[in-house]
Amino acid sequence: MQLTQLLKLVLINITxxxxxxxxxxxxxxxxxxxxFLVVAIGKGGEARVNEQYSxxxxxxxxxxxxxxxxxxxxxxxxxAELFLKSENIAQAFPxxxxxxxxxxxxxxxxxxxxxxxxxxxxxxxxTAQQGRSLDKEDEQKRNKAAVVGAELANTLTDGYPSEIVGxxxxxxxxxxxxxxxxxxxxxxxxxxxxxxxxxxPYSVGEKFLLGTRANPVINVQATSMDTVQAAISDITNxxxxxxxxxxxxxxxxxxxxxxxAAAQESARTMSLLLLAVAVVxxxxxxxxxxxxxxxxxxxxxxxxxTLKAIGAKKREILGQFLIEAVIISLTGGIIGxxxxxxxxxxxxxxxxxxxxxxxxxxxGLIFSVVTGVFFGFYPAWKAADLSPLEALRYE
Amino acid sequence: xxxxxxxxxxxxNIVKIYQNGSEELKVLDNVSIKxxxxxxxxxxxxxxxxxxxxxxILGCLDLxxxxxxxxxxxxxxxxxxxELAEVRNKKIGFIFQKFNLLPRLTAMQNVMLPLLYRGVxxxxxxxxxxxxxxxxxxxxxxxxxxNELSGGQQQRVAIARAIVGSPQLLLADEPTGNLDSKSSRExxxxxxxxxxxxxxxxxxxHDAEVAGQVKKIVHIRDGKVYENN
Ligand SMILES: Nc1ncnc2c1ncn2[C@@H]1O[C@H](COP(=O)(O)OP(=O)(O)OP(=O)(O)O)[C@@H](O)[C@H]1O
Ligand SMILES: [Mg+2]
Numbered sequence: 001m002q003l004t005q006l007l008k009l010v011l012i013n014i015t016x017x018x019x020x021x022x023x024x025x026x027x028x029x030x031x032x033x034x035x036f037l038v039v040a041i042g043k044g045g046e047a048r049v050n051e052q053y054s055x056x057x058x059x060x061x062x063x064x065x066x067x068x069x070x071x072x073x074x075x076x077x078x079x080a081e082l083f084l085k086s087e088n089i090a091q092a093f094p095x096x097x098x099x100x101x102x103x104x105x106x107x108x109x110x111x112x113x114x115x116x117x118x119x120x121x122x123x124x125x126x127t128a129q130q131g132r133s134l135d136k137e138d139e140q141k142r143n144k145a146a147v148v149g150a151e152l153a154n155t156l157t158d159g160y161p162s163e164i165v166g167x168x169x170x171x172x173x174x175x176x177x178x179x180x181x182x183x184x185x186x187x188x189x190x191x192x193x194x195x196x197x198x199x200x201p202y203s204v205g206e207k208f209l210l211g212t213r214a215n216p217v218i219n220v221q222a223t224s225m226d227t228v229q230a231a232i233s234d235i236t237n238x239x240x241x242x243x244x245x246x247x248x249x250x251x252x253x254x255x256x257x258x259x260x261a262a263a264q265e266s267a268r269t270m271s272l273l274l275l276a277v278a279v280v281x282x283x284x285x286x287x288x289x290x291x292x293x294x295x296x297x298x299x300x301x302x303x304x305x306t307l308k309a310i311g312a313k314k315r316e317i318l319g320q321f322l323i324e325a326v327i328i329s330l331t332g333g334i335i336g337x338x339x340x341x342x343x344x345x346x347x348x349x350x351x352x353x354x355x356x357x358x359x360x361x362x363x364g365l366i367f368s369v370v371t372g373v374f375f376g377f378y379p380a381w382k383a384a385d386l387s388p389l390e391a392l393r394y395e
Numbered sequence: 396x397x398x399x400x401x402x403x404x405x406x407x408n409i410v411k412i413y414q415n416g417s418e419e420l421k422v423l424d425n426v427s428i429k430x431x432x433x434x435x436x437x438x439x440x441x442x443x444x445x446x447x448x449x450x451x452i453l454g455c456l457d458l459x460x461x462x463x464x465x466x467x468x469x470x471x472x473x474x475x476x477x478e479l480a481e482v483r484n485k486k487i488g489f490i491f492q493k494f495n496l497l498p499r500l501t502a503m504q505n506v507m508l509p510l511l512y513r514g515v516x517x518x519x520x521x522x523x524x525x526x527x528x529x530x531x532x533x534x535x536x537x538x539x540x541x542n543e544l545s546g547g548q549q550q551r552v553a554i555a556r557a558i559v560g561s562p563q564l565l566l567a568d569e570p571t572g573n574l575d576s577k578s579s580r581e582x583x584x585x586x587x588x589x590x591x592x593x594x595x596x597x598x599x600x601h602d603a604e605v606a607g608q609v610k611k612i613v614h615i616r617d618g619k620v621y622e623n624n
Contacts, residue, residue: 005511016499306495309456310509310556311484313477388483389457392495 001316010324023292025332027285028372031278032336032364037343038278039360042271044353049260049267051186058257059090059228060124061220063235066252073245074215077202082242083220086234088227093120094216096205100172102198104156104164111152112197113171115205123221124185126194131165131180138179138201144208146176150184151195169198174209176200228255282371290375297379298394304383305391314384321380322373329372333365340364402465403564403595404430404453409462411448411618422448423459424618430564430597435590437606438599440615446599447568449615453597454489454566455479467563484512488557490567494549496541496556502528503537506555513560527555531585547578554585558594565589565596571605583608 001009014021063083065074075094083092096115101108118134120126126133128147138145146169153161156169164178185194206214222231232253239248304317340356347354383391411423422445430436438446451457452464455471464471467486474482483489496505506524511517528537531551541549550570557565567586571579583605590596590610600606614621 001512002514002516005517012499012504302495303497306497307508307512308480309454309483309489309491309495311480311512313480313512316512387457388455389451392456392491 001312006316006320006323010320010327013324014327020292021328024289024328024372024376025335027288027292028329028332028368029336029339031282031285031371032333032368033340033343034278034281035367036337036340036356036360036364037347037354038271038274039363040340040344040354040356041347041352042267042274043355043357043360045267045270046264047355048353049263058225058255058260059222060256061222061228061231061235062217062252062254062256063220063239064217064252064254065215066250073243073250075218075251077216079239079242080216080218080220082238083218083235086231086238088223088231088234089220090223091119091123091221093117093123093219094202095120095219096202096210096214096216098205098210098213102152102156102169102171103173104167104169107156107158109152109155113146113200113205113209114194114197115200115202115209117202120219121199124194124219126182126185126199128180129183130162131178133180133182134199134201139203142203142207143201144174144176144204145179145201146171147180147182147199148178149182149193149195149197149199151193152198153181155196171198171200171209176204222255225257228257282367286371286375289372290378294379297383300379301383301386301391301394304380305386305388305394308388308391317384318377318381321384322377325373325376325380326369328376329368330365332372333368336368337361337364401431402429403432403434403467404428404597405465406453407463409449409452409459409464411445411452411457412460422618423452426462426615426618426620428453428613428620430595432563432595433590433593434611435586435596435609436598436611436613437609438597438613438615439601439606442601444615445618446615450566450568450597450599454487455483456489484509485560486563488560488562488565490550490553490557490565490570492569492572494541494546494553494573496549496552498541501538501540502533502544502552502555505541505552506559509556509560523559524555527559528552531555545578546574547581550574550578550582551585554582558589563595565594567596567598569599569601571600571602579605 063075077094080092080094083089093116097112099110099112102111102113116134118136118139121133129150131147133147134145137143148156148164150161153164157163161181165180167178168175169178170176182194182199200209220231220235222228232255235253236248239251243250307317344354344356383394386394406429407427409423409426410421413420413422426449428449438449440446448457452459455466458472462472466482469482471479471482497508500508503521503524506528507517507520510520510523525537528534531554533548533551533555536544536548541552544552571582574582579602586596586598587608598605598609606612
């Protein structure tokens with residue numbers, strides 16, 4: 001039989017059997033849309049992690065007390081100086097962190113403040129987008145200057161950040177002058193968003209804002225990514241020596257690289273989990289397709305018997321059913337991908353980042369054709385092996 | 396493989412055994428049957444005697460357990476699956492008791508099908524199908540689907556499908572079994588006419604009236620053939 005005739009025959013069968021075609025297609029649509037969305041969610045998750053950590057310096061190591069506020073023997077500015085003796089450590093800055101009421105004009109919010117030495121800014125990519133950043137003079141003279149993170153500046157000014165530069169804000173009722181706003185930096189790797197914080201000179205934080213509650217964290221930069229582990233062991237040794245009371249165990253040493261790796265790892269695990277769900281959905285929808293096929297298989301097997309009796313060859317019968325399965329599943333696949341695209345806005349309502357991708361589309365289509373052909377073609381493949389009489393008599 | 400023979404059907408010592416668990420059921424017991432060109436023959440016998448089994452073997456829908464079968468000179472039992480498909484397509488027109496039309500195709504498409512499987516192009520197949528259906532009185536029903544036709548009409552479509560490719564042999568297994576007496580008579584008239592035009596026809600029937608209209612009768616009982624005319 002000519003291919004065009006075979007195609008016509010298939011189209012007649014598909015269009016004349018709307019309910020069966022619809023039910024089969026439905027399974028494929030659901031399966032494909034699921035695959036597409038799962039891949040999109042997975043990609044979205046990975047992209048979010050990468051973006052979040054894109055500005056992170058992987059050589060960063062954070063040393064902090066492990067029990068907030070209950071350390072017998074807290075870190076000091078001196079520890080930072082001692083760390084610098086290690087050949088694996090390029091920089092070490094003590095920083096102080098605190099939180100409280102931050103007020104501008106009549107607007108007040110609870111937020112974090114961070115007291116830093118000026119060098120900290122360069123190694124953490126903190127640059128001023130407006131005004132200036134903190135400098136050595138601020139540190140030495142204990143200027144009551146503050147630089148605000150981009151996000152916090154927005155919040156305090158209700159969307160007009162430039163208004164805040166040169167003005168006075170108060171942190172826990174202590175007044176400081178805003179000298180600048182930083183550029184956005186994203187996640188700092190220390191579990192605290194710099195964009196939402198206000199920065200002051202270390203000396204100001206120590207004497208003016210925190211006083212005896214001053215309990216520094218030390219931000220260390222390893223000489224390179226490869227020396228991070230060596231730097232961590234140097235830090236541990238130094239702490240064991242200088243803090244004999246509790247040793248290094250009372251401190252937590254976090255490195256940004258591990259945090260990034262862990263975040264990427266968990267994003268990937270999430271993707272795999274979603275993919276597993278998608279595979280289950282596909283198998284279930286595949287079984288649905290096969291059910292529909294098996295319900296009609298009796299009728300169709302007899303048809304195959306008739307076709308054989310009037311002279312259809314096995315390959316012509318297989319060809320007919322293969323074309324039918326491919327058309328149905330590919331149509332379902334394309335509709336499924338389209339449905340997936342339509343569902344994307346719905347996902348964002350649930351705060352899921354979904355990133356549609358070509359690989360998601362292809363994976364969905366491949367899966368649709370594979371399941372469609374496997375489940376749709378299998379009954380025909382079995383039937384084509386029967387003798388004409390067996391097919392005609394099929395019960 | 397091909398040897399020339401004056402018989403369209405030349406079958407010898409056909410045995411068909413069905414295995415029912417450990418029990419062997421010999422449905423055809425050394426059946427020999429010869430049908431010449433232009434014959435109009437009926438196979439008669441009680442229910443369960445093996446008529447359909449024989450007919451299915453002669454129609455290449457099934458293979459015997461042993462025996463010899465030459466169809467128009469071709470050694471059927473040595474033919475490959477594809478060769479058998481071609482034999483069914485070109486040499487045999489099979490007519491079933493239950494019509495066996497494809498439900499989603501129109502009368503005309505059903506009749507065109509054997510030609511399409513032969514590679515005939517659509518236009519020519521359509522012309523031939525229309526011609527045969529018109530001859531059989533269905534010129535006004537070309538685009539009806541089987542469920543829009545009466546039993547007699549469906550059987551006429553099936554006959555048109557069987558003869559459209561001008562096969563050497565027409566086989567009909569109780570073609571009037573599902574029809575009322577008027578339609579039965581019409582169908583038998585068609586067969587008679589086809590035979591007068593030179594078609595070789597082998598027909599299974601229960602009906603004495605039908606049997607009375609053929610040239611030759613073969614009796615079958617318990618899988619054995621008894622010939623008389
Ligand atoms: N697939 C099979 N397996 C086992 N036995 C079978 C099979 N097909 C047919 N038979 C047996 O073979 C015998 C002959 O069957 P067949 O259909 O040829 O009879 P028949 O003469 O056509 O009868 P009827 O007039 O009722 O159509 C019956 O006893 C039947 O039970
Ligand atoms: Mg029978």
